Amino acid sequence: MSKKFQLPKGTRDILPDEQSCWKQIAQVIREITRIYGYECLGLPVFEDTALFQRGVGESTDIVEKEMYTFLDKGGHSITLRPEFTAGVVRSYIQHGMASWPTPVKLWNEGSIFRYERPQAGRFRQFHQFNVEALGEKDPVLDFEIMDLAWQFYHRLQFEKLNFQLNSIGCPECRPHYLKVLASYYQKHLNTICEDCRKRLNRNPLRLLDCKQDRCQPVIEKAPAIYNHLCKDCTDHFNSLQDYLRSTDRSYILNHRLVRGLDYYTRTVFEVWAEGIGSQNAVCGGGRYDGLVELLGGQPTPAVGFAAGLERIVMIMQHQNQNRSEHAESLIYFACQHTDAQKQAIIYVNQLRAKNIPCMMGMGGRSLKAQFREANRRKAQYAVIIGDEELENQTVIVKNMENGEQKILNGDRFIQDFDAEPGS
Numbered sequence: 048m049s050k051k052f053q054l055p056k057g058t059r060d061i062l063p064d065e066q067s068c069w070k071q072i073a074q075v076i077r078e079i080t081r082i083y084g085y086e087c088l089g090l091p092v093f094e095d096t097a098l099f100q101r102g103v104g105e106s107t108d109i110v111e112k113e114m115y116t117f118l119d120k121g122g123h124s125i126t127l128r129p130e131f132t133a134g135v136v137r138s139y140i141q142h143g144m145a146s147w148p149t150p151v152k153l154w155n156e157g158s159i160f161r162y163e164r165p166q167a168g169r170f171r172q173f174h175q176f177n178v179e180a181l182g183e184k185d186p187v188l189d190f191e192i193m194d195l196a197w198q199f200y201h202r203l204q205f206e207k208l209n210f211q212l213n214s215i216g217c218p219e220c221r222p223h224y225l226k227v228l229a230s231y232y233q234k235h236l237n238t239i240c241e242d243c244r245k246r247l248n249r250n251p252l253r254l255l256d257c258k259q260d261r262c263q264p265v266i267e268k269a270p271a272i273y274n275h276l277c278k279d280c281t282d283h284f285n286s287l288q289d290y291l292r293s294t295d296r297s298y299i300l301n302h303r304l305v306r307g308l309d310y311y312t313r314t315v316f317e318v319w320a321e322g323i324g325s326q327n328a329v330c331g332g333g334r335y336d337g338l339v340e341l342l343g344g345q346p347t348p349a350v351g352f353a354a355g356l357e358r359i360v361m362i363m364q365h366q367n368q369n370r371s372e373h374a375e376s377l378i379y380f381a382c383q384h385t386d387a388q389k390q391a392i393i394y395v396n397q398l399r400a401k402n403i404p405c406m407m408g409m410g411g412r413s414l415k416a417q418f419r420e421a422n423r424r425k426a427q428y429a430v431i432i433g434d435e436e437l438e439n440q441t442v443i444v445k446n447m448e449n450g451e452q453k454i455l456n457g458d459r460f461i462q463d464f465d466a467e468p469g470s
């Protein structure tokens with residue numbers, strides 16, 4: 048027997064019964080990006096590996112362990128995008144977007160690839176809705192980005208979400224905080240895990256992100272970075288919180304929130320959802336004022352976020368929202384033999400030209416079998432063309448919901464049929 052292929056680990060098929068959720072998400076994305084003034088930017092699925100090494104950061108989990116990197120046939124190192132932001136910045140610089148009206152407001156949607164350990168809500172290929180605004184340092188833009196995220200979930204009728212907020216400072220004040228953090232951790236070397244001992248030297252901010260039980264009490268009592276910010280970062284953070292409070296956008300200050308990508312400065316935030324297990328972050332983002340310069344452009348402040356769409360679909364299915372979509376009416380033509388089928392082809396073409404969904408039985412099956420198919424496809428009407436109907440140029444129209452049957456003139460039936468027939 049030949050081998051039965053299975054999905055690669057960490058990937059999934061998006062079957063038709065899930066499509067209504069994806070369609071709804073796509074609609075909301077289009078609505079909110081339009082009303083907030085963001086334009087769509089399509090990006091390649093792969094980029095030079097060095098872009099992500101430099102942009103996301105050499106010592107991040109993404110670059111160290113999770114990238115799908117390979118040499119192409121020309122010997123170039125290529126990486127399937129593990130996020131959008133670095134690609135957006137590459138495109139911003141390459142197309143001279145600094146001369147566009149500021150802030151440049153862009154959004155993307157598409158597949159992202161990370162070689163992670165798969166579990167519920169965590170995949171190796173997943174989708175992000177990504178939003179970036181470049182060229183403005185005003186904290187009101189941080190607010191707008193968070194507000195856009197809030198609106199996104201609100202329009203998808205999500206409840207039980209909470210916004211986690213922190214500021215991780217800037218190159219001015221962060222080094223000072225890291226010294227304070229390191230000296231605090233020196234006192235707890237015997238308590239913390241092996242990984243954290245390594246982090247202490249390599250990437251001390253990530254100490255606050257450790258999930259090991261033994262490190263939790265140490266993290267809880269660690270000095271909070273937002274109490275060690277420079278004046279500019281403090282003012283920025285306070286203004287953002289003022290905007291959030293004045294619009295009743297509730298949030299939780301979380302000094303442990305440091306994010307897993309190296310480019311962040313000042314504001315970082317995540318949106319957490321209840322009821323979908325441990326992978327509960329449905330959105331993450333923040334400010335990255337140094338990234339454009341790091342990737343070869345002029346110093347340019349920027350802020351953005353990305354929302355993971357699979358996790359959103361999981362919640363929508365949990366809330367049964369996909370059931371609410373109105374099923375489109377379908378007309379199914381059941382034909383007795385080839386001549387009837389020829390007539391059905393003409394009718395079906397005429398209806399499809401009016402954008403009315405219809406299909407016909409095939410394969411020379413009995414009328415009974417065709418009816419069964421019409422039922423399984425949840426057709427609202429079955430149209431039967433038998434010998435007598437063909438001769439008289441009529442059709443039998445059966446309402447599949449109440450079983451009512453009518454004999455109608457074929458051409459007239461097609462002509463008069465609109466989306467709400469039966470009248």
Ligand code: HAM
Nearest residue numbers: 130132169170173328329330331332333351352353355
């Ligand atoms: P991120 O936090 O790495 O940020 O990813 C954003 C969101 O993608 C997460 O909150 C989660 O919903 C989803 N996600 C991440 N990994 C997985 C996975 N393995 N399976 C399923 N969903 C996942 C970024 O990617 C930044 N580029 C966001 C950003 C944009 N910051 C500024 N601008």
